[in-house]
Amino acid sequence: MQKVNGIVVHQTAAPTISSTFNSYQGKGAHGAHFLIDKDGTIYQTASVYKRTNHVGNIKSRCLETRRCSPADFKAAYPLKWRPTPLSRHEHKKPFPERYPGNTDSIGIELVGAYIEKTEVYETVTRAQNDAVRWLVAELSATMSVSMGEVYRHPQLSRKTESEASTAKW
Structure with a gap:
């Protein structure tokens, strides 16, 4: 790491x-x-x-904390119940925008x-x-x-x- x-x-x-x-x-x-x-x-x-x-x-940090930008909400919310695609989406973000x-x-x-x-x-x-x-x-x-x-x-x-x-x- x-x-x-x-x-x-x-x-x-x-x-x-x-x-x-x-x-x-x-x-x-x-x-x-x-x-x-x-x-x-x-x-x-x-x-x-x-x-x-x-x-x-990983879960979506912005969805869990309810602090998404409109664009990130639009991208993350449809994936909320699809763990693997949501995690892939989140891992594209730099930390601390995502969970470790x-x-x-x-x-x-x-x-x-x-x-x-x-x-x-x-x-x-x-x-x-x-x-x-x-x-x-x-x-x-x-x-x-x-x-x-x-x-x-x-x-x-x-x-x-x-x-x-x-x-x-």
């Missing part, structure tokens, strides 16, 4: 650190730069200067199961919150990323709303 513009906090949907590490081994696997276990241990799984595929298709994506953001994964019965991610542990608070502060300062550009995954991509909802930084 030439420039880091954002930090994205995720949850793994896996209940353990070992199941998460195993999922990183598969061909075409997705991953993030950091992984935080339930006990607060932080693992760096990729260089902060390398792209990882952790965000997916895979090419310019650092991903932090918190180990935490997704409970299908309730469609909710499990609550982040206190140790994970302490670790993510420290890590986000360090990355923000080191990489010159504004705290306003730190997001929960569902804020900028189409994901389950409860993902990382109990994370605090």
Whole structure:
């Protein structure tokens, strides 16, 4: 990555650190730069200067914030329910006109199961919150990323709303 513009906090949907590490081994696997276990241990799984595929298709920043120019609204609104074309449209924009994506953001994964019965991610542990608070502060300062550009995954991509909802930084 030439420039880091954002930090994205995720949850793994896996209940353990070992199941998460195993999922990183598969061909075409997705991953993030950091992984935080339930006990607060932080693992760096990729260089902060390398792209990882952790965000997916991004939403339209101007549509989400309701601050589109008339021309951008006209171009983005018809794509609102078409994630891939909308993301391609957004990636043509310079940052900060768009949300940070895979090419310019650092991903932090918190180990935490997704409970299908309730469609909710499990609550982040206190140790994970302490670790993510420290890590986000360090990355923000080191990489010159504004705290306003730190997001929960569902804020900028189409994901389950409860993902990382109990994370605090």
